[in-house]
Amino acid sequence: MLKDPSTKYRPFPQIDLPDRQWPSRTITRAPRWLSTDMRDGNQALIDPMDSEKKQRFFDLLCKVGVKEIEVGFPSAGATEFDFIRGLVDNGRIPDGVMIQGLTQSRRDLIEKTFESMAGAKTACVHVYNAVSPAWRRIVFGMDKAEIRQIAIEGAKLLAEQAARFPETDWRFQYSPETFSTAELDFSLDVCEAVIEVLRPTPEKPLILNLPATVEAATPNIYADQIEWFCRHISDRESVVISLHTHNDRGTGVAAAELGLMAGADRVEGCLLGNGERTGNCDLVTVALNMYTQGVDPELDLSDIDAVVKTVEYCTNIPVHPRTAYAGDLVFTAFSGSHQDAIKKGFAAQAQRNDQFWDVPYLPIDPADLGRSYEAVIRVNSQSGKGGVAWVLEQDKGLKLPKRMQADFSRHVQAMADRTSRELNAADIWGAFEAAYHLDGEGRFTLVDYHESASPGGGAERRFAGRIGVDGQVRSVGGKGNGLLSSVLAALREELGVEMDIADYQEHAIGTGGDVQAAAYVEARTEDGRTVFGVGIDSDVATASVRALLSAANGLGSVAA
Structure with a gap:
């Protein structure tokens, strides 16, 4: 049995937001989307993508319609740096697409990040540092003032380095990493300090990414955090609130959706939820959830199998067959x-x-x-x-x-x-x-037949046919008030097959010159047995004859 959790785990504190508004809101328009497949997703792979796979993934994101792509961690090494420089130098970035590079708040790393993207039409540098108590105490051994100063120095470096490369329209993103487990007032204070340095405007806003770096509470708690932050941040028109949820509790998509309802503007994640530990927010699921509510997600997912194929190839991770919308079995019913x-x-x-x-x-x-x-x-x-x-x-x-x-x-x-x-x-x-003996294995097979009217001119019809019986062709005949009844008479009188029609239906198969007819017979015998037959032919009358013989094959009796 599991241990008593109350002795080991603290419940996450509720947010003091009694007049919260997000529960009564709905998502009515697409957010800005940022793919972090090539950065957060890539660093979670056992075998990170090489340049060929990264290019293929980048092209897929552009084809789907993602306009903001975090292409890597340029200062991590030559592979990352060279790939990003290749995108810029070889003109591989479509108009309207903004590439983004991630860096810690350190001078040498920030400088390398700017150098990797310099010359791009539009590029964003994403600086982050962790702010929550556990990281301050355990990872960095710093107090709040020291953590705040890291963010300020990073913001100053953003402004300084952007001036070195004026040919690029530089945008900035700051993340108080581990936001979801930090004190709200401290996260707000750090972000305000960054705003004070960078002085964003509505025309050139600062992106503030508020990540659930580790998902530690229910999605409604994250929504409360986002709404509280949106209410308290200064100059709201000059900042873009971005969401970056993880899936540690299995609710990364829900947290992102509620975060949008709480006032956020942008969603970060990976196309099919790849990412560290249990994964990032699944952008496909969020987008198609909107689509099913009549909201255009502004992403083209009309060929979901091509998306799956590329993601599987580039990540070497199979997409689970029950993955929402994208899995092989999600539109399949066995029950x-x-x-x-x-x-x-x-x-x-x-x-x-x-x-x-x-x-x-x-x-x-x-x-x-x-x-x-x-x-x-x-x-x-x-x-x-x-x-x-x-x-x-x-x-x-x-x-x-x-x-x-x-x-x-x-x-x-x-x-x-x-x-x-x-x-x-x-x-x-x-x-x-x-x-139904359409494979030629039945006792009765139709060779040919002829139907004619009664010589006296009445309603009676006559059937004369040649039927294979146990491999031998026999000539049979019968009369009745129509084709079916005359065939039944021939079967009864000359082959000993006793049955009556309980139901008959027919329909066309296909259209135009290739149309065929399908005929279905439900027949009953004198002792109450029911047998079914089907006939298929280009001629509807012949199809009905074949259907009767199919039913007769189900009975199998024949006169000596």
Whole structure:
């Protein structure tokens, strides 16, 4: 058993904000986005990205529409510095994209950071130092005044170094690292000191990043911290409040969303949540959460599989199949009840008069992310008739009657139990062909036939056909008030097959010159047995004849 936590862990203190406003707010517009995949994400990799992978990731971020990209820690070494210089010198930075470099608040590191990005049209230098009690006491052995002075010196160096390279439009970002575990009044005091040095304006604001460097409380606490800070910081119009959440408690996305509701302007994170320890905020999830609420995230995620493929290649970390929106299985239903609801939802969606998405179990249209509907429902031993029918409809265009769905699902269930694996579309089609004798293995096969009217001119119809019976061709004939009844008469009188039609349905498959017909028969015998048949042919009448023979194959009786 776990130990008594009250003897080892202190509960996080509540924020004194009785008139908090964020709970009644909603997110109505996209924030500014900053990707830190190439810095925070990269330093969390077992094998950091080389220049080729960093370039590929940078290009992906630009294609998706991220306008602010933290491209690295230029002073960390030659690999980082040279890559960033290459972006600038080789003209690889698109118009409208601002690169950003991170540095600790030290002269030599700040100078190196400016040198790496000098010449870029717009670039941001991001200076940070930790401010929380544990870091002050354990890591640095400094008091508040000394920590505050580090920030001030860093801000002075930003202004000094920017003057060396006037050809670049320099922007500045300051992070009171470990903000979420620091005293709010001290974080505010440090940030005010930085503002006093840099003198930001609404036209050229200072970015103040307020990170949950370690997620130590519930998301509502972080939202309270952000709202308190936004209320108390001076000259709010001249600062951009940025969020940088981590996922130590599993709620990095929620913290970012509530932080936006609390007044923040920008979200930092990684495309699919990579980052130190349990990861950074997942930008894809935040963006698509907005999208499902009718808010344009201003990021193009219409080809989610391409995003996943690139991220996996560059990070050498597989994306979990249950990752929100991006995982292989997030739009897949195995449960029979889920499959049935999704199938009905798609059918209802096609008949709706408005454009709004409303399909059970699917909060977003998979097609919006470049996913195909065929991947939505997959079949294993947990699946039901709705899922099986869906796969057949998507793969072959067959729209099985409801009772036939139940009949065929028994065959699929038996195959799934026997194989103990997921069944693909080819498996299901093979099972369908075998179950309804479309594979040529049945006792009865249609060779050819002729239908004619009664010689007397009445309503009676005559069927004359050649049917393969156990491999031997026999000529048979029957008459009735239509084609189906005359075929039934021929089966009964000459082949000993006793059955009556309980239900008949048909529909077209495809359109244009390649259209085919599918016919479905539900038949019953004198002793109460039910058997189903299906026929497919370019001619609807022939399809119906084949459907009757398919049902007869299910009975299997034949006269001597």
